[in-house]
Amino acid sequence: MSFKPAEWPRRLRSQEWYGGTTKDVIYHRGWLKNQGYPEDLFDGRPIIGVLNTWSDLTPCNGHLRELAEKVKAGIWEAGGFPVEVPVFSASENTFRPTAMMFRNLAALSIEEQIRGQPIDGCVLMVGCDKTTPSLLMAAASCDLPSIVVTGGPMLNGWFQGERVGAGTHLWRFSEAVKAGEMTQQEFLDAEAAVTRSSGTCNTMGTASSMASMSEALGMALSGNAAIPAVDSRRRVMAQLSGRRIVQMVKDDLKPSDILTREAFENAIRCNGAVGGSTNTVVHLLAIAGRTGVDITLDDWDRCGRDVATILNLQPSGKYLMEEFFYAGGLPVVLKRLGEADKLHKDALTVSGSTIWDEVRDAKNWNEDVILPADKPLTAQGGIAVLKGNLAPKGAVLKPSAASPHLMQHRGRAVVFEDIDDYKAQINDDALDIDETCIMVLKNCGPKGYPGMAEVGNMGLPPKVLKKGIKDMIRISDARMSGTAYGTVILHTSPEAAASGPLAVVRTGDMIEVDVAARRLHLEISDDELSARLAEWTPIHERPDSGYAWLHQQHVQGADTGADLDFLKGCRGAPVGKDSH
Template sequence: MDDRSAPKGLRKGLTHYGDTAFSEYLRMSFTQSMGYSKRLLKRPVVGIASSRSDFNNCHRHFPELIEAVKRGVLAAGGLPMEFPSISLGEPFLYPTSMMFRNLMSMDVEEMIRAQPMDAVVLVGGCDKTVPAQLMGALSANLPAIQVVGGPMMTGRHHGERLGACTDCRRHWGRYRGGEIDQAEIEAIEGNLATTAGSCAVMGTASTMACLAEALGMMLPGSAAIPAVHADRLRAAEASGARAVALAHEGLTPDRIVTQDAVDNALRVLLAISGSTNAVIHLTAIAGRLGLDVDGARLNRLSAETPVLVDLKPTGANYMEDLNAAGGVQAVMYELRDLLHQDASTVTGETIGQWMQAQAPRWVDHGVVRRRGEPLLPHGGLLALKGSLAPNGALIKRAAADESLFEHTGRAVVFESLEDMAARIDSPDLDVEADDILVLKHAGPKAAAMPEAGYIPIPAKLARQGVRDMVRLSDARMSGTAYGTVVLHISPEAEAGGPLALVRNGDRIALSVSRQAIDLLVDDAELDRRRALWQPPAQKETRGYGWLYQEHVTQAEYGCDFDFLRAGGIGARR
């Protein structure tokens, strides 16, 4: 219950000087030094968490976007106070942006707690920024609303629309296979990402924007608006105004993000055939409130939820087309009888109430299919288990080759990322098209779980026209990628999971129908190998790297830190 007697605005959380009256006097003096009038200083404070950075191309339009948020806050009677946080630009971080998602979540959480604000607007976009902001905001549990930067518009090349990064992977495969030359790939490079915003396809950034809307943490209809569209600024202004109302109402995230809301988000994830990364991020978000996202739940919902959205990487269209077709609202309206309609949203209404009031007037059913005419009759993602992944794995079946859904093959093993880089294109690599490529030691503890699960087709096979193979690892895959790729194998090799015991020539069986991934090696041989296995030495001995390796959980717990999950350090690891 909101404590109406607690200090509000700039009088919240006074700095400790041993004299509270002096603390308030000093704060007001220093705030006035920034040119604010005393009238403004009496208003409720809306913090604006900005993740802009020159190392984040997706966010280059954030100054204008944040000004729109501020307009909304001021018009609604609040005082906007922008503050920076860590920014995670996907292609700019070493070894991988995933390593720093939890750090950003801590930054967001602690700055919300430490600074005087009555509500917060979270402004993010690129892959890890939105989950990090939601994780931090849920833990801080102050009234919060998400604003995303929106997707890029597509570029053009020789009459073809291009969008990062599915098209970059497709053309890179053609380049590796010798179909196009250096000049052509450079020309394509210059036309893949031509505007501000996140990837133009249903990659991780767009997926997480859609899930934020489905969770109820973002204004309805705002997930798919392109970054450069005027509606993006109008949505930001409306979000700023709504943040002031949230401050007055005291509507906290824990009343919005419930188990029902998480299930709604899973439904939408399956219907849009979204990024596999979203499972890890949604698990981490839910875990901050002690809520579950498990493989059995995912598969139950997947059996009932068809793929409705025809977007790359699993379809033909782009995010700008989804926005024009009706956006996430159109998808949710098609799923309405499957959704928990009494789930709350930041609007103060339930999902059912805004659906009733805001039913789509028109939908392009070439992009958002009708339930009776789906792209696929079941969800785009499927959780796997088996002797190779006793704690689970994941496959994006909507992006995979159906001819490989029931496949047994010989393992071609890469012991590490470095080993794969050194040998994948070697003409001496012993590999055939029906083999299974296996990458070890790319999981959360070993390598901060990079997007290396999309193992390249070996060059000599690519030149023969091979475009897909069964590939499996304890790594992740970009949401823009496609192929028959088994990911997030848990326990990871670094933790001594069965993946650590796989050797060249072992037989592995993938069965989508049985939801299974199995290592076909007898128990006696595995026991012998296990007795010889030695845990790797700790790689990091100081700083954040040490903290990450010491406390990161496995994929089934969202790769969050054990001490940040609900229940703290005693929570499951």
């Protein structure tokens, strides 16, 4: 695919506010001039919104103010007029009850900022897990030229001579303390070693996965995903992106030109190749829903089923994002997919070139980090979508982070009605559970929690951990952190709070899991299942928060991206877009 630039100059959207001599124009322009901008900046050059998710309470994005200055420098250099706009920042670290509940609120608020303000293009300054999808969802809805700049991962963590990953080792060390293999003081000592620089998680958690998805979708410049936050090349990438967005506005190169079905299929396959987070499933489905591209869970399974995980990175493998960058970064992975005929090579990117043009010459500098095609970490690493009477609309599992011996298993259900029930029972030695059981958690989905918190990777009971057992099958309608690992079946749809079959599973029921056959089956008859569902009544109450109530009323299932129903699809051009 080639891209033909639009005629330039042309009257831009921002000129509806700033171009001319009418009373309204003088009102808009005059007020902005109080910041000391000279007259010629309003001469019709592109006004670029630098949409910044910096916040002191979003530690992953704490360095984005500095990075935004480099973006702005690039915009000035290319003849644009940058305006930095602080936008809703949903921090994974601090937001309660869960940042996921606020992804849609962030997308809604940012969409309206784009629609209602005098900007011609957007630089999406993102990092922490929900900031990337929320800004991409907003940009897709408005369809103004947009480019992603991620903050980058933090440096490697090291503790007691061991490479430790943010998030991943939190779970491992916590389990080790419960198993008596690590002292509480050692756990506390590890805290400072794990997150030792600015940036997002240095594992292939959701932040790094979504940075990779942005690049694989073509919405970021090639090489953007893996550059460490504190590396000078991260600032160079920001400045180059600032330059590039000005040309994108001149060419009218929009998200709808880039976010095609082929782009989403590239991203799905890339997610399997890097061992990406299960959270990318709900985020890419939501972004696709905003564009009107019909991507489903079946596409995830179809595109990812035969993709090998070739990135030896935590939580699935050994290394961290710093080594991934040194090895060559995502362009090497995309090149491998292209060589295996698993990449739509003609998909367009924000560079104006095809994705294959961007990656064809990439070189792998460390084949222990980015593995050879014939020596993958996991032969079938794409997200597995399981279905059956327990999950009629699907559930997901990450094979690269699961235990091979549990991929086909039949076990007795031990049920927790919600997360509080789990917390009340899990440490009790009287709990009737062993390593052959299947842990089931209900009422933690998009409606039920509300917001679908990252509680699906339930910690194992201490009495099982003390036997040296490291993994059990866990099933829920919740999510789990992209930094987590284990044989964890998530996003079970319909969720329990929406009268899904998960709601009526009882302790003692037998459940069959067969990942190869994509089967998740509750061993009761259809009549028994129907009778239980007929007797079931919802337990969730109206939330105190106004937005939580709105979310609960309008959120859709995880199988379609957990977006709000009234936000699906691109709902028309932003104010002033077609006035020229």
